[in-house]
Amino acid sequence: MAVLVTGGAGYIGSHMVLALVDAGEEVVVLDNLSTGFRWAVHPRAHFYQGDVGDTGLVGNLIRQYGIDSVVHFAGSIIVPESVENPLKYYLNNTAKSRDLIEACVQSSVKHFIFSSTAAVYGMPETSPVTEDMDLKPISPYGTSKLMTEWMLRDTAAAHDLLYVALRYFNVAGADPGGRSGQSTRNATHLIKIACQTALGQREQMGIFGTDYNTPDGTGVRDYIHVTDLIAAHMAALQYLRGGGASLAANCGYGHGFSVREVIDTVEEVSGRPVNAVEEPRRAGDPAALVANSDMLKQHLRWTPRFDDLKQIVRHALAWEEALPEKTR
Numbered sequence: 424m425a426v427l428v429t430g431g432a433g434y435i436g437s438h439m440v441l442a443l444v445d446a447g448e449e450v451v452v453l454d455n456l457s458t459g460f461r462w463a464v465h466p467r468a469h470f471y472q473g474d475v476g477d478t479g480l481v482g483n484l485i486r487q488y489g490i491d492s493v494v495h496f497a498g499s500i501i502v503p504e505s506v507e508n509p510l511k512y513y514l515n516n517t518a519k520s521r522d523l524i525e526a527c528v529q530s531s532v533k534h535f536i537f538s539s540t541a542a543v544y545g546m547p548e549t550s551p552v553t554e555d556m557d558l559k560p561i562s563p564y565g566t567s568k569l570m571t572e573w574m575l576r577d578t579a580a581a582h583d584l585l586y587v588a589l590r591y592f593n594v595a596g597a598d599p600g601g602r603s604g605q606s607t608r609n610a611t612h613l614i615k616i617a618c619q620t621a622l623g624q625r626e627q628m629g630i631f632g633t634d635y636n637t638p639d640g641t642g643v644r645d646y647i648h649v650t651d652l653i654a655a656h657m658a659a660l661q662y663l664r665g666g667g668a669s670l671a672a673n674c675g676y677g678h679g680f681s682v683r684e685v686i687d688t689v690e691e692v693s694g695r696p697v698n699a700v701e702e703p704r705r706a707g708d709p710a711a712l713v714a715n716s717d718m719l720k721q722h723l724r725w726t727p728r729f730d731d732l733k734q735i736v737r738h739a740l741a742w743e744e745a746l747p748e749k750t751r
């Protein structure tokens with residue numbers, strides 16, 4: 424048995440590869456390196472540079488390695504870009520996921536774990552968000568992911584395929600051992616940007632909106648440590664291999680932090696000031712997005728280990744400091 428990790432050269436996928444290798448699994452990585460890095464892939468994984476939409480290649484890999492489970496991270500992830508170029512997202516996230524799912528069905532892969540997103544909820548009226556709430560994405564990114572969830576639901580009903588769709592809230596932090604982290608160029612994620620500003624890699628950063636209906640007026644998000652997120656994937660793999668039924672589950676801790684709280688924490692942990700200036704709201708940002716994670720805890724028996732913003736920031740900062748060496 425082996426596991427295929429698509430997007431395994433990316434931020435989150437590279438952490439999945441580490442966890443699988445640590446668990447003694449045989450791992451095959453398929454990544455086109457559009458945003459990922461070859462060096463981010465653990466040397467014990469079999470690496471193939473290619474596209475998830477290449478059904479011939481995927482079918483060959485499944486047969487060659489006896490792959491029983493696919494963990495599908497590959498995709499395009501920038502929400503504003505999806506508004507400007509929706510067809511890129513419907514091709515890379517939806518159409519190519521369809522091709523990948525078809526290759527899995529044709530080659531009798533039994534288990535599929537999918538990177539979904541809190542963006543499938545759009546602008547939820549209440550928070551914390553439960554999985555049964557309305558799914559009303561407000562960006563092509565969110566819609567492209569929801570369509571993939573629906574393809575999985577319908578395919579699982581018609582074929583011998585079981586899936587878990589994990590709806591990530593805000594993923595942050597880095598491997599506690601310093602083996603991987605978020606390396607994306609031009610990243611837009613708050614914690615990475617605040618760390619870069621503290622380290623002097625950016626002159627200043629913006630606080631997007633200070634007039635939200637939140638305790639301090641800035642946006643609130645549920646920041647989950649990447650290592651805990653990967654633990655949820657490992658739990659999902661075990662669950663599916665143990666015969667668990669298909670499901671979709673939120674991935675977050677169930678409490679949020681505001682933009683100002685994040686910046687304050689980065690200043691405290693780094694011991695350096697963060698030059699943050701108030702700016703208007705960013706289009707499409709909900710005021711607060713916090714997960715109800717009971718499903719993950721109850722069905723997948725997930726127990727978080729890094730539910731501590733300071734720890735998340737400490738690991739993100741350590742990675743940011745080490746990154747220039749890695750990319751040299």
Ligand SMILES: NC(=O)c1ccc[n+]([C@@H]2O[C@H](COP(=O)([O-])OP(=O)(O)OC[C@H]3O[C@@H](n4cnc5c(N)ncnc54)[C@H](O)[C@@H]3O)[C@@H](O)[C@H]2O)c1
Nearest residue numbers: 430432433434435454455456457458459474475497498594
């Ligand atoms: N980072 C977050 O906060 C977040 C939140 C919700 C969901 N997600 C989802 O998690 C997944 C991983 O995100 P990430 O933050 O690691 O992003 P990332 O850009 O670091 O990783 C994506 C990887 O997929 C590869 N890829 C893209 N299109 C491909 C294709 N057609 N064929 C093969 N490889 C391809 C890229 O080269 C990259 O290595 C994505 O599906 C994303 O939508 C991320």
Ligand SMILES: O=c1ccn([C@@H]2O[C@H](COP(=O)(O)OP(=O)(O)O[C@H]3O[C@H](CO)[C@@H](O)[C@H](O)[C@H]3O)[C@@H](O)[C@H]2O)c(=O)[nH]1
Nearest residue numbers: 540541542591592593611612613616629630631642682708
């Ligand atoms: O320079 C910055 C960057 C962000 N923010 C704010 O910080 C919060 C978090 O923003 P960001 O880190 O960009 O994450 P989100 O926009 O919440 O989106 C992330 O989380 C979603 C799920 O919740 C995923 O679907 C997306 O892929 C992922 O980028 C929001 O209130 C932003 O307005 C700032 O104020 N300044």
